[in-house]
Amino acid sequence: MNKRLAVIAAIMVFLAVFIPLASSSPDGLERVAETFGVEEHAPFWNGIMSDYAIAAIGNPYVSTLLAGVFGTFMVLLAAFLLGKAIAPKNPEALE
Amino acid sequence: MHIPDGLIATNEPTSLTIAVGMWIVSIAFLAWSWKKAKTTYSRSITALLAISSAFVFAAQMINFPIAFGTSGHLVGGTFLAVLLGPYAAMLSMTIVLLMQAFFFADGGILAFGMNAFNMAVIGGLSFFLIKLLTRGSAGSRRFIPSVFAASWLSVMVGALLAALEISPAFAGGIMVTVPSMLFYHAIIGLGEGAITAVLISSIQRMQPAIMGGLTLLKEKTKL
Numbered sequence: 001m002n003k004r005l006a007v008i009a010a011i012m013v014f015l016a017v018f019i020p021l022a023s024s025s026p027d028g029l030e031r032v033a034e035t036f037g038v039e040e041h042a043p044f045w046n047g048i049m050s051d052y053a054i055a056a057i058g059n060p061y062v063s064t065l066l067a068g069v070f071g072t073f074m075v076l077l078a079a080f081l082l083g084k085a086i087a088p089k090n091p092e093a094l095e
Numbered sequence: 096m097h098i099p100d101g102l103i104a105t106n107e108p109t110s111l112t113i114a115v116g117m118w119i120v121s122i123a124f125l126a127w128s129w130k131k132a133k134t135t136y137s138r139s140i141t142a143l144l145a146i147s148s149a150f151v152f153a154a155q156m157i158n159f160p161i162a163f164g165t166s167g168h169l170v171g172g173t174f175l176a177v178l179l180g181p182y183a184a185m186l187s188m189t190i191v192l193l194m195q196a197f198f199f200a201d202g203g204i205l206a207f208g209m210n211a212f213n214m215a216v217i218g219g220l221s222f223f224l225i226k227l228l229t230r231g232s233a234g235s236r237r238f239i240p241s242v243f244a245a246s247w248l249s250v251m252v253g254a255l256l257a258a259l260e261i262s263p264a265f266a267g268g269i270m271v272t273v274p275s276m277l278f279y280h281a282i283i284g285l286g287e288g289a290i291t292a293v294l295i296s297s298i299q300r301m302q303p304a305i306m307g308g309l310t311l312l313k314e315k316t317k318l
Contacts, residue, residue, distance in 0.1 A: 051200070080141060
């Protein structure tokens with residue numbers, strides 16, 4: 001159990017260290033759209049923390065880090081529930 | 096590689112048909128992986144599933160520069176496939192993509208079917224390439240090279256599909272999207288391959304017991 005918590009903590013440290021180092025250049029797909037002058041039309045869903053930023057927090061590092069930590073925990077929770085959902089009905093499945 | 100809804104022209108039949116079609120195809124694959132997962136995994140998968148999915152979400156936030164003012168990030172589909180096997184990997188990556196689309200508008204809603212297929216389904220399917228190349232043995236000398244190759248290829252196949260799917264938005268169509276997407280992703284894929292190979296070989300060295308995917312499904316996986 002402690003080992004699992006340690007890995008989760010390590011993921012948080014990973015985010016804290018690497019968020020400021022991450023490249024802000026467009027990714028491959030965005031670059032292709034820019035190169036050929038394709039205008040994206042306005043999306044109908046802007047998310048809750050668009051662009052991994054929390055609007056209420058001014059500091060961009062803190063804003064992105066908190067968004068990242070939030071997202072990581074949401075994925076952790078959802079995947080945990082997925083695991084519970086797929087596993088219980090097959091006691092004789094392979095370990 | 097996340098396709099935004101902004102690149103899908105809702106007033107254009109081709110673009111909309113592709114988006115809806117990919118939703119249907121992805122749902123079919125996810126239903127299949129759900130069904131297979133239910134007969135494949137034991138409860139002991141839960142912690143590994145949760146933690147590896149969370150890691151992939153975090154890793155996808157960190158873009159690394161390639162060249163030409165362009166960046167890429169780990170997709171992690173092959174990484175999940177090796178750890179979890181193809182079925183849980185597809186479901187796991189779908190969760191990552193869902194959270195990205197819903198909370199962060201990273202990847203569209205209408206485009207979700209495309210993104211789920213390009214990254215979650217293709218990532219999961221890369222398992223079968225590794226299985227084939229290593230004859231199902233993580234102890235094979237070809238294991239890590241296979242992981243590298245499958246990671247690179249999963250990014251290339253995903254990029255090719257994305258290029259086809261977004262082509263209606265481009266005046267030049269597939270003649271411009273396919274070569275340019277493949278060009279950038281051939282480089283991004285090297286990052287994917289290197290990161291995945293390092294992660295998998297480290298995990299194999301430090302925690303051989305959790306190298307679940309390949310051994311778990313050794314006998315059972317048949318497409």
